[in-house]
Amino acid sequence: MASTRLERRAGDDRTATVDALRERLRSMQQAAPQHTAPDLVEPIPAGLDEVVRRLRSGAAHSIESRSLALACLGAAMPRGAWGAIVGMPDLGLEAARDLGVPMDRVALVPHPGRSWLDVVASLAEAMPVVLAVSPGRVAPTEAARLAARLRQASSTLLIEGPWPNAATVVRQVRAEWQGLADGDGRIAAGSLVVEAASGGAPRLARIPIAGEGMPEREPELEEQPAA
Template sequence: MAVPEALTAIPGLRTAAQLREPGPDVLTVLPELARLLPGGGLRRGSTVAVRGARSLVLALLAAATRNGSWAAVAALPDLGLAAAAELGVDLERVALVPNPGTELVAVLSALVDGFDLVVLGPASVSPQTARRLADRVRNRGTVLLTAGAWPGADLELKVSGRRWHGLTQDGHGHLRARDVVATSRGRGAAARSSSVGLLLPGPDGTVTGGGPRERRLVEVAG
């Protein structure tokens, strides 16, 4: 399928042939997130569904874009660019397609052909379409991250136990950090679930890991 004309002008867009050139099989993630992923990073050719926190989707882009990978984000018209930058995402390496409309599948296919990582906002696709796109992702060596469920995803990350810090008992103060538990489970090497505690975001807007005691110390220090 030809790449839509609107996408050919995006700086950094790579051809399918370039994406198939030899390169690392795993894209780097922030150290705090490495324990959630088989091999400690995002495996090229995989689909990863993230449920419960859009901020985790953005955090997964941070290290890869800072290390030179290109990412595209589709169907997230209300994406918070300031929050993404605070989480460490290099915005100069991110292309946005806020409203692909009825051409979602065609646009997504083109993005998979041209970028290292593709983020898809909440969208409903049939299992058959999901399989076709997953095959394309696998063949191109791209990573597809979905903000929500995805039929047949290789890995699912789920955020639970969300608790904000910063408000006093009478409701005054400022929201400063959010305590969460992130759990991963998938197929193959990811069949055994793994969980980590995180501040997502931490007091400075970044991701902070560690156990409950360390997280409390970070929160107080912030």
């Protein structure tokens, strides 16, 4: 099943109501095939689950890169639930699937326009996890209003880019590769070192990227000194 696009029409109200979004969501769920076979659920990479545990519900979290944000979306979506992606008109669907996003259960809003805050808030009240591209500068009062709606709905908002008073800031620190010697050889395995800061000392999660036939390693978490 293809992902669903929720497009705005010229002349509509500034934003869709929560009731309308929920009605649309109910229709999408009824049309979706009813299966929850274990082999249809992508496993969460070791290390990424440690990051996702810090993305508590009822709050907004800032994630530095698109690929990392999509991976976090796929890992944070409850099994069988729907999510949404806002403000990514150039999203590569296959690339998103490769990062673990179940695109058959994702509503796409490519062009929220000036209604970004209203659209995101309404979707967050209807879906447990929403990923949105940062609209740029946001007034603290608007961010606070959105935060209140997230708390009320117990929804998780992932922002690709900066966000005022984000509950967590996630960024990729570096990539490490094994198997290369003085520029020669083949990459056998590697890992991404990701930092998640949510108050106090930030923590580093090492997310293994196993090569063919290489076993995955357990995540290594490192405590960083406070700045």
